[in-house]
Amino acid sequence: MKKLLLTVLVLIIGLGSVFAAGEQEDATEYDHVIGKIPYTFEHAYHQSVCREITEYAAKMYNTKAVIIDGESSAEATLAAVENLISQGVDGIALHCGDAGLSAKAVDMAHAAGIPMVTTLIRPENMTAPHIQPQETPSSIYMGAEAARQWKAAHPNTPIKVAMLNFGGIEQVWDMRTGAFMEGVQSVDPGAELVTMLNGQGSTVKSMEIILDVLQSDPDVNLIFGANDEMALGALAACEQLGRGVMDNGVPLTEIIAGLDASSAALVKIFDPNCSFKLTHGAVKDIARAEVDTVMAMINGEIPMDEYTETRVLSPTFDFWNTTIAEGQRHLETNFFYEGDLEADVKAAMK
Amino acid sequence: MANKTNKLKFLTHPTFILFLVFVALNLFFAFSTPRFFKLSNYMNIIRQSTMIMIVGCGCTFLMMTESLDLSVGSNLALSCMVYSFLVVFGIPGLGIGPLPLWAAGIIVLIIGGLIGVLNAVLVTRFDFEPFIATLGVMYIGRGLALATFDGKSIRTGFPDGFEVIGNDSILGVPYLFIFVFLAIVIFSILHKKTLLGKHAIAIGCNKNAAFFSGLNPKRIVTRLYIITGCLAAFAGILTASRLEHGDPRTGTGFEFTVLVAVLLGGTPLSGGNGTILGTVIGALIITVLGNGLNAMDILKFWQIVFKGIILIGAIVLHSQLRARRRNALIAAGTKA
Amino acid sequence: MNNDVIVEVRGLTKEFPGVKALKGVDFDIKRGSVHCVVGENGAGKSTFIKILTGAHRRTGGSLKYNGKDFDPKSIREAMDNGISVLYQELNVVDDLTTEENLTLGKENTKWGFIRKSEGLNKTMDIIRSLDDSIELDMPVDQLSVAQKQVIEIAKALSTDCSVLVMDEPTASLSEDEVRRLFLTVKKLKEQGITIVFISHKLSEIFEIGDYVTVFRDGEMIGTKSVPEIAGYDDAAGCPDTFDDATVAEACTELVRMMIGKVIVQEYVPSTSDYSTKLLEVKNVNNRRLKNINFELYKGEILGFYGLVGAGKTEVGRVLYGIDDYEGEISVNGKKAEYKNVIGALDAGLAMVPEERRVDGIFGQLSIRANIPLMRMDSVMNSGLISRIKENRLADKFMNMMSVAAKDREQAVAFLSGGNQQKVVIAKCLNRDADIIMLDEPTRGVDVGAKEEIHEIIRDLANEGKSIIVFSSELPEITNLCDRIVLMHDGNVGEIMKNQKDVDVDHIMSVVAGG
Amino acid sequence: MTGKLRLPRFQSQLPILVGIIVIMMIFLTIVSPNFLKAQNFSNILLKIGIYILIASAANLIMITGNLDLSVGAVLAFSGILHAYMCKHGIPIPLSILITCLAAMTWGVFNGFTVGKLRIVPVVATLGTMYMAEGLAFLIARWDGGTNIMLGLPGAYTRLGRYMLFGKIPIIIVLVVIVAAIFLFIEKKTKLGRFSFAIGDNRSAAELSGINVTKVIIILYALSALLAGFSGILQSSRVGLAAPNVGRMMETYVLIVCVLGGTKMSGGRGSIIGVLLGAAIIGLLENGLNLLGIEHFYQEVARGLLLIIAVIAQKNSKSVKS
Incomplete structure (x- = not known):
């Protein structure tokens, strides 16, 4: 027994020193260390943001980015902030789902003298630089465009909207679901929001829910998922029911819109016969803006305790107004896409 | 002879081995990354394991009696929401305005206790498996937590002092530490020095002996559920204060974290003895592991895999140690 | 009212659904005495103890404690009144x-x-x-x-108890510990505490007992003072310790009272020619067994007889691969190397366990489902369970053993104890093993069924099976078995051949340790 | 008295389940005009199909008195593994085969820790759950993201969206087949019989020569196999594999079994019960979605339903015995 314990101890310490040797190296290698807390590492979007931040910070600033997952939970986010502060990073980029918690995190970081930049969810106290992707106008535009396309094809059919959200996060309404509805109603004031249910950000869950929604109201003709995963779930549900098709961009059964502009979505969007047609989002610009702002604060170029808002476009991609080449470029710069979008679209159509 | 066995007992005691594992983990991380071994980081670790330890104290007792409580996570979330709601809005239905913090706290503790009562009634009166009963209550609690404010967080209008217990310190010691310390001390005393602890052990270890000694298992299990419910509610209040907002999504998966901490701490699901100290070390191990692996910049998904390996490994080790001890004792017994 | 009497039992009865466990018992327990209670399993002594200590409520008669009527509703109440129990199972x-x-x-x-x-x-x-x-x-x-x-x-x-009930306290103590326990008992007696002492080691009674009450079949057979049993009419002339011969004789007398008149029924010798040795056990030892040697021949019924705790069940457990042992067991001339039940079954042994509720029946399953479980092949048709075969099998055994049930789909938990036992036996017989061990095969089975089970056992032996019966019912053993292994305290006392006029007294003296 | 007790007890609970289902259906027919339509029932079946597939094996595990919490993670793991392999050029049938084997490995591991090492199933399978889930995310990440969709061969979705006779979704067909197989296992094979025996009285099962460890390992392997196959099916149907799809699947499966009258302590349960239990869950979720009820009330409803259904069954039992 004692022998076993001793072996374990020796092993652990030995391993530790090996790691330590490696670690010491990279600590001296970099000029700065910054921390990044994504909303949840489980979504493709946030993983891409983290990857861009890591690569961009290393390349442009010779800076190491430490990623600690916010796990889409308030406690985990708070713990991540605390840990990064005690690790003594030089700056923190935070994407957290709650304005109150963001404000608290900013205060904590400032108390420790560490600059922090927030993303998407504007902290209540507004005492630190903030990156604001322009989701609201893009969502409004997307809603309007979807409604226009539907009305052009079916002038006499009233628009009925179903939505999938994350369940009760208000900002999602302001920037995504509500804004989308506003856009729809700007075209067709009589458009009706039939239902809004919690798709939990999951494709499978969303598919099941949309199957039920289309059952209770088969006339639903506009579906918006507050991220691409949910939109893809909605699409799968429609396809299951023999819907989800378009005639070369002319809506037949419904129009589906998503959000994030990931490769999985764009492949569908540029398929002329698929009813998933709109999405918006950006990764690269947001990630770079985060790094740039944090580094500017570290280098004393901008004050760390003054609210500035860096607006980042959230470009919209839809079948009707964007080209496949634009989509290709977007994916390459934002989602580390290495394929050929056109070929992928063709492959997916078969 | 007696001295020798005592020494041996100390060395092979599961809690001590667990402590060694904890120390080894700390050494490992300290050698692996310069970002880990800092006083402020240890403060974080304790702060982050506060809720696990506080609720774990109650769950340790429950598991000693062969029960378990999966509703603690949603109980925590519900308490967090209700507490925030009461201090911000009061009880609109009764025309009562915002309540003072202490009054809201008391109401929330009572609600937490009532959830405990519900669990207890299902388990002792309707003879539910604890797993099923508390799973049902878990769903109900989570739904109610979300329904409190239509699924939204409450984050404005808090009275002064709302954030004190979760964030502030007294003489440099955070209140949270004081609460954890008190919980550990109180529950260690309950465990070692009171009827409740002793009877909980007796019920979990040997039902017959408990019966023939005239104990009432149902009453004891009921009390333990109520205590655990109150602790979860208290953790909810602390969470609300620490987060400085009422979050209905808080505590998701918390029940399993607590379960794992208690199991690592050496309290078996099949009942019998456990130790509060073991649970505390178990909670610390979980937190240190997450913290240290994060500091080493290990990918989160590997961390999940490690969590599984460590859980199974620890339990296998535990059962082997137990078997070893038992065999040694039986051998000693036959020789004597 | 007699001040010397602390517990007065008059006409005490206890009925369970379908069973009369106590059929009107009368006796007194004297204050400050060590009162021994003996009897075989099911004799009613533990029922009496349970009533005294509040675990059961009586259904008739009276029980006076300190002169007052006493009917404790709980163990707690009995304890509060000064009656404590030391249980058989470890309750620490x-x-x-x-x-x-x-x-x-x-x-x-x-x-x-x-x-x-x-x-x-x-x-x-x-x-x-x-x-x-x-x-x-x-x-x-x-x-x-x-x-x-x-x-x-x-x-x-x-x-602060005035009556202490000790239920087999010495069963797992070493000799030294037993001696010290007896010293304690004597000290307690001096302090005026009454001790009710239950033991299967009869010799112990003569070391510490003052009185002994013998139970049999729910009745009190007799209460005698220890000197009286030992053959001294006058307590005054009785020595403090008895010599071995006196104890042995007295024990035999007690066993006689416990067992009653043994009606030796017509014993029919089996057709075994004792030519093929199927099982040989050599120098088997373990925690409970000391140097066990015996052999079993094809077509023979071998009986193990001894009082409770003599080690019969332990022999079965060793043979069936459950317990560890040192020594050698050969089956069919080959050294048995199996370490578990599956191995034992493969080697051709099958057993009906003693505790049917714990080890035997599958209560929630139907009779039909229970019977084939030890040999599913018997109801399989090209790899699948055939309902027809199952039904046929169930019907066969239900007829053969006249299982009283609504039909074969009845869940076994709802059968009476005797019928449950028949199902367990049927399950074992269906295994079609060469060596069949039955531990207390007819406990809790009514007389008619008992005879049926015996008949089946004889038939099996005549078909060439070898049977081992472990029983604490002497008539069963003498009625059924060709040879009898008499056990006492983990030892084989003697292996004797059964015959028409078997010497029952001799058997009793051997199992009593003489 | 004995006459009423003739039926094995679990069967006496089936009428109660049917009763609950009928009440729910009547209620939904009244409040939602779209409920009583063939398409809706197909939707419900599709939704509960995966639960039934997994629960059919998990139910047998529960009948032995054990439990499998790793099914959701194994499902997610298998979906991702299958997609990963298909994307990287392994033919789909071969990929399905490998994935099924990999899934079974998890099950064998569970069976070993639970059956051989006698680790409490909750802990053992919770550990497996973490490991499988972590690996699922890792595979997705090695592929470069959190879910795998791009670059899947066109035939990838063929299995999951296949319609028998152009009408009946493959999942429904499979549910019928698997349910039939497990009904068969339950009634006609040693495995089924031994499962009941082990859950009823483990000690007696061992003394009757039943190889308990082997049975438990086989059952865990079966459960993992079905979870794995469900993962393949689900990802194929959605056309995308994501590592988080199995979340809470284990509790759903557990609830389906418990609603179906399976005792957690073992010895009692049936595949018919599983079908009915799944129907109850399916109707509940379908109904709540049809009515557009907020998701938090759905959670409350789920908890209440679980408790009420179990109480109803317990009461029926106490009346009978």
Whole structure:
């Protein structure tokens, strides 16, 4: 027994020193260390943001980015902030789902003298630089465009909207679901929001829910998922029911819109016969803006305790107004896409 | 002879081995990354394991009696929401305005206790498996937590002092530490020095002996559920204060974290003895592991895999140690 | 009212659904005496103890305690009135210390906090007098079985009790410990405590007992003073200790009372020619068994007889691969190397276990589902369970053993004990093993069914199967078996051949340790 | 008295389940005009199909008195593994085969820790759950993201969206087949019979020569196999594999079994019960979605339904015995 314990101890310490040797190296290698807390590492979007931040910070600033997952939970986010502060990073980029918690995190970081930049969810106290992707106008535009396309094809059919959200996060309404509805109603004031249910950000869950929604109201003709995963779930549900098709961009059964502009979505969007047609989002610009702002604060170029808002476009991609080449470029710069979008679209159509 | 066995007992005691594992983990991380071994980081670790330890104290007792409580996570979330709601809005239905913090706290503790009562009634009166009963209550609690404010967080209008217990310190010691310390001390005393602890052990270890000694298992299990419910509610209040907002999504998966901490701490699901100290070390191990692996910049998904390996490994080790001890004792017994 | 009598039992009856466990029992227990109670399993002694200690309520008759009618509703109530019990199973909590165990259920508390019990010193004295290596702060799981027992004894004594019931207290104690226990018992007696002592080791009665009551079939057969049993008419002329010969003779007398008149039914010798040796057991030892040797021939019925605790079941467990052993067992001339039940079954042994509720029946399953479980092949048709075959099999055994059930789909848990036993036997017989072991095959089975089961056993032997019957019912053994292994305290006392006029007295004296 | 007790007890609970289902259906027919339509029932079946597939094996595990919490993670793991392999050029049938084997490995591991090492199933399978889930995310990440969709061969979705006779979704067909197989296992094979025996009285099962460890390992392997196959099916149907799809699947499966009258302590349960239990869950979720009820009330409803259904069954039992 004692022998076993001793072996374990020796092993652990030995391993530790090996790691330590490696670690010491990279600590001296970099000029700065910054921390990044994504909303949840489980979504493709946030993983891409983290990857861009890591690569961009290393390349442009010779800076190491430490990623600690916010796990889409308030406690985990708070713990991540605390840990990064005690690790003594030089700056923190935070994407957290709650304005109150963001404000608290900013205060904590400032108390420790560490600059922090927030993303998407504007902290209540507004005492630190903030990156604001322009989701609201893009969502409004997307809603309007979807409604226009539907009305052009079916002038006499009233628009009925179903939505999938994350369940009760208000900002999602302001920037995504509500804004989308506003856009729809700007075209067709009589458009009706039939239902809004919690798709939990999951494709499978969303598919099941949309199957039920289309059952209770088969006339639903506009579906918006507050991220691409949910939109893809909605699409799968429609396809299951023999819907989800378009005639070369002319809506037949419904129009589906998503959000994030990931490769999985764009492949569908540029398929002329698929009813998933709109999405918006950006990764690269947001990630770079985060790094740039944090580094500017570290280098004393901008004050760390003054609210500035860096607006980042959230470009919209839809079948009707964007080209496949634009989509290709977007994916390459934002989602580390290495394929050929056109070929992928063709492959997916078969 | 007696001295020798005592020494041996100390060395092979599961809690001590667990402590060694904890120390080894700390050494490992300290050698692996310069970002880990800092006083402020240890403060974080304790702060982050506060809720696990506080609720774990109650769950340790429950598991000693062969029960378990999966509703603690949603109980925590519900308490967090209700507490925030009461201090911000009061009880609109009764025309009562915002309540003072202490009054809201008391109401929330009572609600937490009532959830405990519900669990207890299902388990002792309707003879539910604890797993099923508390799973049902878990769903109900989570739904109610979300329904409190239509699924939204409450984050404005808090009275002064709302954030004190979760964030502030007294003489440099955070209140949270004081609460954890008190919980550990109180529950260690309950465990070692009171009827409740002793009877909980007796019920979990040997039902017959408990019966023939005239104990009432149902009453004891009921009390333990109520205590655990109150602790979860208290953790909810602390969470609300620490987060400085009422979050209905808080505590998701918390029940399993607590379960794992208690199991690592050496309290078996099949009942019998456990130790509060073991649970505390178990909670610390979980937190240190997450913290240290994060500091080493290990990918989160590997961390999940490690969590599984460590859980199974620890339990296998535990059962082997137990078997070893038992065999040694039986051998000693036959020789004597 | 007699001041010398602490417990007065008159016409006490206890009925369970379908069973009369006590059929009107009368006797007195004298204050300050050591009163022994003996009887075979099911004789009613444990029912009596349970009524006395509040675990069961009586259904008729009267029980007076200290001259007042006494009908405790709970163990607690009996305890509060000064009647404590020392149970047969270990009822200590392993995870608590000695001290905590001693005070469990009667802690001295203030606001829920446990305070030091004052009576503990007294208890500790008792413990030290039994085993001086036990300390108050020792966790109980570090103690040996015997030491745990000591704690239980001390715990039972630690209440202010005037009657202490000891249910087989010496079963797992070493000789030395037994001696010390008896010293304690004597001390307690001097303090005026009445002790009700249940033991299967009859010789112990003559060391410490004052009176002995014998139970049989729910009835009280007799209450006698120990000198009387030992053959001294006058207590005054009786020595403090008895010599071995007297004890042996007296034990035999007790066994005779316990068993009653053995009606030796017509014993039909089996057709075995004793030519093929199927099973040979050589020098088998383990924790409970000492140097067991015997052999079993094809077509023979071998009986194991001994009082409860003599080690019959343990022999079965060793043969069936459950318990470890040292020594050699050969089946069919080959050394048996199996270490588990599956191996034993493959080697051609099958067993009907003693505890049918714990080890035998599958209560929630139907009779039909129970019977084929030991050999599913018997109901399989090209790899699948055939309902037709199952039904046929169930019907066959239900007819053969006349199982009283609504039909074969009835869940076994709802059958009466005897019918459950028949299902268990049927399950085992269906295994079609060469060697069939039956541990207490007819316990709790009514007379008619008993005879049927015996008939089946004989038929099996005639078909060439070898049967081992473990039984504590002597008539069953003498009626059925070709040879009888007499066991006493883990030893084989004697292996005798059965015959028409078997010497029952001799059997009794062997199993009584003579 | 004995006459009423003739039926094995679990069967006496089936009428109660049917009763609950009928009440729910009547209620939904009244409040939602779209409920009583063939398409809706197909939707419900599709939704509960995966639960039934997994629960059919998990139910047998529960009948032995054990439990499998790793099914959701194994489902997610298998979906991702299958997609990963298909994307990287392994033919789909071969990929399905490898994935099924990999899934079974998890099950064998569970069976070993639970059956051989006698680790409490909750802990053992919770550990497996973490490991499988972590690996699922890792595979997705090695592929470069959190879910795998791009670059899947066109035939990837063929299995999951296949319609028998152009009408009946493959999942429904499979549910019928698997349910039939497990009904068969339950009634006609040693495995089924031994499962009941082990859950009823483990000690007696061992003394009757039943190889308990082997049975438990086989059952865990079966459960993992079905979870794995469900993962393949689900990802194929959605056309995308994501590592988080199995979340809470284990509790759903557990609830389906418990609603179906399976005792957690073992010895009692049936595949018919599983079908009915799944129907109850399916109707509940379908109904709540049809009515557009907020998701938090759905959670409350789920908890209440679980408790009420179990109480109803317990009461029926106490009346009977």
